[in-house]
Structure formats: structure tokens, C-alpha cells
Amino acid sequence: MELKGGHRRMNDMWMVASVAGAVVGATATPWITAHGLAQLARLDAARPGLALASAVVGGGAGAAAIVTSHRAGTWWLVPALLVWGCALVAAASCDAVTQRIPTPLVRQAAVGTGVLLTVGFAVHGDWLGLLISGLAAAAAGVVLLLCWRFAGAGFGDVRLAVLGGLGLGHATHRGLLLALAAFSLITVTQAVITLMRDGDRRDTFPYGPALAAGFLLAATL
Numbered sequence: 001m002e003l004k005g006g007h008r009r010m011n012d013m014w015m016v017a018s019v020a021g022a023v024v025g026a027t028a029t030p031w032i033t034a035h036g037l038a039q040l041a042r043l044d045a046a047r048p049g050l051a052l053a054s055a056v057v058g059g060g061a062g063a064a065a066i067v068t069s070h071r072a073g074t075w076w077l078v079p080a081l082l083v084w085g086c087a088l089v090a091a092a093s094c095d096a097v098t099q100r101i102p103t104p105l106v107r108q109a110a111v112g113t114g115v116l117l118t119v120g121f122a123v124h125g126d127w128l129g130l131l132i133s134g135l136a137a138a139a140a141g142v143v144l145l146l147c148w149r150f151a152g153a154g155f156g157d158v159r160l161a162v163l164g165g166l167g168l169g170h171a172t173h174r175g176l177l178l179a180l181a182a183f184s185l186i187t188v189t190q191a192v193i194t195l196m197r198d199g200d201r202r203d204t205f206p207y208g209p210a211l212a213a214g215f216l217l218a219a220t221l
Contacts, residue, residue, distance in 0.1 A: 018066040021078070025062020025086055026055045032090035036102035045097040054093040057212075061085030064220040072170045074124040080116030081219070083109060084167045088212040091160055095208030101156030110163045117166060129169035137165030140215075147207075157207045164215030171218045 030051040037046050065081035087109030095101045121130035144161035147153035 014066065014070045017070075017075075017078075018063045021062035021064075021066040021082065022059040023062070024082060025065070025089075026059035028082075029054045029058025029061065029086045029089050029093075032086055032105070033093045036090050036094040036105040037098070039102040039104050040094060040098055040100050042094075042098050042100075045094075047097075050093060050097055054089055057093075058086055058089045061089050061216055064216050068167070068170060068219045072124070072126070072129065074120065074126070076120035076123045077117065077169075078120075080113050080120050081167060083116060084113040084163070085216060085219075087113070088160070088164060088167075088215060091163075092206075092208035092212035095156070095160075095206040099154075099206050101154065101160055101208055103156060103159060106156070106159045106163050110159075110166065113163065113166050117169070121169070126169075132171075133166050133169035136168035136171070137162045140165035140168075144207075144211075153207050157211060160208055160211055164211055167215060167219045172221065174221060 033050065033054045034043070034046050037043050062082060062085060065078060065085050068081055069075060069077040087105065091101050091106055091109075094105075117133055118130060121127065121133075140161040141158055144153055144158040148155055148158050
């Protein structure tokens with residue numbers, strides 16, 4: 001009975017933490033998005049609808065950070081994954097309205113996430129998780145580099161993919177497959193909408209939202 005009670009209390013703590021993570025994500029992400037738009041000199045795109053959307057999705061990213069940390073079995077990854085998730089959503093939000101990803105924002109987030117992940121994994125003694133995070137970041141960067149070369153992706157998408165890969169230290173095979181499916185579905189949908197609207201295959205569309213959705217799903221599921 002004591003073991004069951006302790007297990008229930010631990011689950012309750014993680015549930016409360018998930019709510020707190022969602023609140024932090026919903027609060028921080030619109031501010032980070034505005035910061036990214038300022039870096040792009042596009043504060044004119046900071047509309048109320050964008051702030052609301054980034055807050056909602058940022059709340060999901062904050063909750064995802066807690067869920068991912070729970071699966072890894074440590075609280076030490078929470079700061080890194082909160083920075084990672086909120087920055088992913090903010091960069092994708094900027095891309096959605098400007099078709100540009102703020103390079104300084106992504107670089108700062110990648111450095112911050114990398115440092116915090118290293119500390120978290122080191123304290124937890126999870127060197128394999130740290131190695132996988134590094135390999136995932138490199139692999140994601142290479143894949144988007146090929147997309148940049150052959151499929152019309154921007155180089156900002158390559159940087160965003162490197163940031164996204166950092167959060168996959170404890171991704172499951174199921175999560176990766178679902179993330180790939182989500183990325184493909186969102187990308188195809190964007191392409192179809194662009195063609196139906198303009199009828200020009202040379203028109204570009206933002207990869208950022210699909211990338212962010214894919215990485216968040218991969219890390220969480």
C-alpha cells in the first residue's frame with residue numbers, strides 16, 4: 001500500500017509539473033516569438049492572432065517538456081526541454097508569418113539547450129542520452145541540408161532542424177515514425193494549399209511549423 005501511495009504521489013507531482021510547464025510555455029513563447037520577429041525587423045507581423053497561436057502551441061510544448069523528462073526519469077532535463085520546445089515553436093511562428101527563421105534566436109536556443117542538456121544528462125549519469133541527442137541533431141541537420149540542396153528548404157530550416165534534434169535523446173521508434181508522418185502530412189498540405197491559392201510551383205512555403213510539430217511529437221510520444 002505504501003508503494004502504491006508513493007507511486008500515486010509521484011504521478012500527481014508530474015501531473016502538476018505538466019500544468020506548470022504548460023503555463024510557462026504559454027507565457028514565454030509569445031515573448032520569444034516577438035523577440036524573433038524583432039531580430040528579423042518584422043515586428044509588423046506581431047499580430048494578436050499570432051501571439052494567441054504561439055501561446056497555445058507553446059503551452060503544449062511546455063507540457064511536452066515535462067512528459068519527456070518524466071519518460072527519461074529525471075527532473076534535470078526540464079529546463080533544457082522547456083527552452084528547446086518554446087524556441088522551436090517561436091521560430092516556427094516567425095517562419096509561418098514571414099517565411100524566415102531568426103538565425104540569432106535559433107543559435108542562442110541551440111547553445112542554451114546544449115549546455116542545459118549536458119548538465120542534465122551529466123547529473124543523471126545518462127551519457128547515452130547525451131550521445132543520442134548529439135547524433136540526432138547532426139542527423140536532422142544533414143537531412144535538412146539535403147532538403148535545402150534539392151527540395152527548396154531554406155538554410156534557416158537546417159539550423160532549426162539541428163535545434164530540433166537536440167530534444168530527441170529519449171525519442172522512441174513510435175514517436176519518430178509518427179513525427180515523420182506528421183511532418184510529411186503538414187508539408188504536403190502546405191504545398192497543396194500554396195498551389196491551389198497561387199498556382200505557381202515556384203512559390204515557397206514555410207517548413208518551420210512542420211519541423212517543430214514533428215520534433216515535438218517525436219520527443220513526446
